[in-house]
Amino acid sequence: MAFYKALEKIELKKYSEASDDNFGVVFYSKGSLKTTKLFDGEVKGKVSNFFEDESKTSLMVSKEFSGLSRDILFVKDFDKKKPEHKKENWLMGVFTQLDKYNVESASIFADTSIHIKDKSFAFNIAKYAEKSAYRYTDTNPNTKKDATLKELDICVEKSSAALKRSVELGYNVGRGANTARNLGNRPANYATPTYIANQVVELGKAIGGFKVDVLEEKDMKKLGMGSLLSVSEGSVEPAKLVTMEYKGGKKGAKPIVLVGKGVTFDTGGISLKPSPKMDEMKWDMSGAGSVIGTMAAVAASKLPVNLVCAVGLTENMPAGNATKPGDVVTSMSGQTIEVLNTDAEGRLVLCDVLTYIEKFDPKVVIDTATLTGAVIVALGSVAAGVMGNDQKLVDKILEAGYASGEKAWQLPLWDEYQSYLDSNFADIANIAPGRAAGTIEGGCFISRFTEDYKWAHIDIAGVADIGDGKNKGSTGKPVGLLFEYVNSNR
Numbered sequence: 370m371a372f373y374k375a376l377e378k379i380e381l382k383k384y385s386e387a388s389d390d391n392f393g394v395v396f397y398s399k400g401s402l403k404t405t406k407l408f409d410g411e412v413k414g415k416v417s418n419f420f421e422d423e424s425k426t427s428l429m430v431s432k433e434f435s436g437l438s439r440d441i442l443f444v445k446d447f448d449k450k451k452p453e454h455k456k457e458n459w460l461m462g463v464f465t466q467l468d469k470y471n472v473e474s475a476s477i478f479a480d481t482s483i484h485i486k487d488k489s490f491a492f493n494i495a496k497y498a499e500k501s502a503y504r505y506t507d508t509n510p511n512t513k514k515d516a517t518l519k520e521l522d523i524c525v526e527k528s529s530a531a532l533k534r535s536v537e538l539g540y541n542v543g544r545g546a547n548t549a550r551n552l553g554n555r556p557a558n559y560a561t562p563t564y565i566a567n568q569v570v571e572l573g574k575a576i577g578g579f580k581v582d583v584l585e586e587k588d589m590k591k592l593g594m595g596s597l598l599s600v601s602e603g604s605v606e607p608a609k610l611v612t613m614e615y616k617g618g619k620k621g622a623k624p625i626v627l628v629g630k631g632v633t634f635d636t637g638g639i640s641l642k643p644s645p646k647m648d649e650m651k652w653d654m655s656g657a658g659s660v661i662g663t664m665a666a667v668a669a670s671k672l673p674v675n676l677v678c679a680v681g682l683t684e685n686m687p688a689g690n691a692t693k694p695g696d697v698v699t700s701m702s703g704q705t706i707e708v709l710n711t712d713a714e715g716r717l718v719l720c721d722v723l724t725y726i727e728k729f730d731p732k733v734v735i736d737t738a739t740l741t742g743a744v745i746v747a748l749g750s751v752a753a754g755v756m757g758n759d760q761k762l763v764d765k766i767l768e769a770g771y772a773s774g775e776k777a778w779q780l781p782l783w784d785e786y787q788s789y790l791d792s793n794f795a796d797i798a799n800i801a802p803g804r805a806a807g808t809i810e811g812g813c814f815i816s817r818f819t820e821d822y823k824w825a826h827i828d829i830a831g832v833a834d835i836g837d838g839k840n841k842g843s844t845g846k847p848v849g850l851l852f853e854y855v856n857s858n859r
């Protein structure tokens with residue numbers, strides 16, 4: 370299924386509608402059980418006594434022993450004194466436990482008096498439930514099984530249309546992030562530009578509401594995309610430029626435009642990368658994956674907004690006909706580029722896509738890309754790097770980062786850095802001679818192609834995939850951030 374779906378169903382229900390057959394999860398904090406009419410005094414007393422011990426974090430009570438109608442996992446509620454970023458791990462931990470107990474259907478009982486004050490609570494449960502049930506199984510069907518949890522009810526005392534909507538949006542964002550993860554995790558011999566383009570077409574059919582257009586290499590040639598095509602030159606896999614157009618907003622209102630780097634495998638080209646960890650270069654399409662996942666979530670949620678997403682898909686391979694260091698190529702904008710390093714190819718792909726999307730008359734443009742290793746040196750896997758030509762837009766991206774738990778941090782795009790890219794053989798070089806300020810230099814390069822609209826660039830090389838050995842995988846970031854931005858700035 371193109372639009373990844375781990376959980377069959379997530380629903381908001383009233384306490385009274387909760388199914389007796391479901392496994393229960395109850396969040397415990399001092400005094401919280403008093404307000405709920407769910408258990409008798411004896412159970413409440415025993416549970417409270419158990420959690421008197423500060424080191425205890427969860428208590429599993431099986432119905433055989435308690436005489437209650439269902440098995441219940443009491444989980445110590447998130448301590449507000451803890452930093453916010455620990456919330457994700459805490460919530461994911463709840464679902465890890467459900468998986469351990471082989472739970473297929475669960476009801477989470479939220480204490481309305483406490484949790485609902487936190488507006489994002491229902492949204493986050495739905496999002497993290499779906500994200501934690503993600504399993505990659507496409508090429509390992511014999512060894513890897515789906516998560517056991519299939520149905521989740523989020524039970525509250527008083528239901529409302531707004532809460533229902535939060536659950537729906539959280540679920541869709543989880544599915545969008547998982548869609549991005551699955552595209553990223555799929556090995557590059559499967560997830561070629563053609564495969565990903567076909568998946569986007571499938572998504573368009575499955576979700577509906579957005580139009581998909583695929584440009585082939587001959588179309589790009591006609592448009593003069595000499596920069597993007599210089600990257601695909603050495604690959605037998607043809608490049609694709611895929612645009613998705615969603616019109617949920619006011620007729621004629623300018624769209625938000627998201628652009629993603631989709632290098633489905635990056636060898637570095639003739640500037641070949643070293644062998645260790647080169648497999649991780651299958652995730653060099655994570656910008657595209659996140660933009661595709663965001664479109665899926667926005668369209669499935671029917672957000673009232675106009676949104677265009679565009680992804681440039683190509684491999685970067687060495688070959689007899691591959692672009693060589695020192696070659697000069699002409700971009701769609703007319704600017705010539707001296708390709709000093711063929712491993713700085715993401716910006717060569719992005720610049721032509723960023724010129725192409727001008728035809729949509731964008732309100733703002735945000736591009737996202739695993740652009741530089743330097744951003745990992747600067748920010749690690751904690752935050753993405755953001756740069757832009759409009760401070761208000763950058764500020765809103767930073768806000769969306771905090772709100773979604775997918776943090777971003779601004780780096781400067783001061784004029785002094787622009788001269789790093791001076792070339793005596795072309796209008797601009799694709800990298801600077803030295804190693805200084807590598808992430809900013811990437812931003813500077815892209816900024817030369819985005820002068821006609823409000824633009825920001827998110828370098829996600831540190832956050833898009835994580836881990837080592839059998840734990841490595843795509844995170845689905847920044848689908849949460851992008852969705853949050855689109856939803857709160859429509």
Ligand SMILES: [Zn+2]
Nearest residue numbers: 635712713714
């Ligand atoms: Zn590269």
